[in-house]
Amino acid sequence: MPQISRWPRRLGESLRLSAAALRAWGPRQVLTAVVAGTAVTVVMGLATVLIPNSLFSRDIPTVPWNYPVWILSSALMGLLIATYVTPAEDRAAREDSPVEVGERRDARTGTAAGVLAWFAVGCPVCNKLALLALGYGGALTWFAPAQPFLAALALALALVAVISRLRGQVACPLPAAARARRVTAL
Numbered sequence: 001m002p003q004i005s006r007w008p009r010r011l012g013e014s015l016r017l018s019a020a021a022l023r024a025w026g027p028r029q030v031l032t033a034v035v036a037g038t039a040v041t042v043v044m045g046l047a048t049v050l051i052p053n054s055l056f057s058r059d060i061p062t063v064p065w066n067y068p069v070w071i072l073s074s075a076l077m078g079l080l081i082a083t084y085v086t087p088a089e090d091r092a093a094r095e096d097s098p099v100e101v102g103e104r105r106d107a108r109t110g111t112a113a114g115v116l117a118w119f120a121v122g123c124p125v126c127n128k129l130a131l132l133a134l135g136y137g138g139a140l141t142w143f144a145p146a147q148p149f150l151a152a153l154a155l156a157l158a159l160v161a162v163i164s165r166l167r168g169q170v171a172c173p174l175p176a177a178a179r180a181r182r183v184t185a186l
Contacts, residue, residue, distance in 0.1 A: 018166035025082070032085045037078020040114070044070060048122040049079035058123040060144070068122045069151040076158035080110045083165035103168075109161040116154035120147045 026032075045051035049058035050070050124144035125131060131139055 004119075014163055014167050017170045018163045021169040024170070026087050028087065029085050030081045033078045033082035035078075035079035037075050039072065039143040040072040040077045044074060044118060044121070048101075048118065050121060057126070059125050060123045062121075065148060065151065067154065069117065070121045073113065073151075073154055073158055076155070076162055077110065077114055079162050080106075080158065080165060083162065083169065099134075100158075103165075106161045106164050109157050109164075113154045113158035113161060116157065118149035118151050120154055 042051070046053050048066075048070070048138045049054055049056050050066060052064060119127060119130075124147060125136055127139065127143070130143040134142055
């Protein structure tokens with residue numbers, strides 16, 4: 001039982017540190033988040049025909065939850081991509097540091113979230129993988145009802161990756177960056 005009582009406190013601490021990291025962002029990171037989020041929105045929207053276009057078609061009409069999932073996942077992907085942009089003053093110090101294990105884990109989690117969001121908001125019978133694996137009837141019977149769960153999982157994974165990356169920017173700065181700050185302070 002002691003593990004359960006620590007969970008809300010740890011979540012609150014992670015959210016507090018994530019908010020602190022967002023407040024510390026400079027214009028470079030904010031611009032990256034906006035541009036990356038917009039790019040993900042356009043690419044995903046065009047390919048899944050949430051943005052009507054003549055390049056792609058959709059056999060099954062969209063459902064109302066597709067749009068909020070699409071926008072939220074795009075915004076979270078933009079934030080996640082921006083966490084990989086270092087502020088201008090830390091750039092030289094971070095070039096020498098190795099890639100952290102947590103950084104790779106967060107990148108994989110973010111990638112999985114993006115792929116799941118794509119599958120979640122796409123047409124169930126236009127998805128070639130679902131169509132090959134399940135056939136047309138199976139895609140409608142099995143894959144379409146699973147899409148809301150894929151959407152929830154995609155949003156949860158994206159949120160975990162973003163919070164982890166933001167928290168890490170404040171809680172565990174890289175040793176090379178800390179050394180560089182100490183040297184410049186002298």
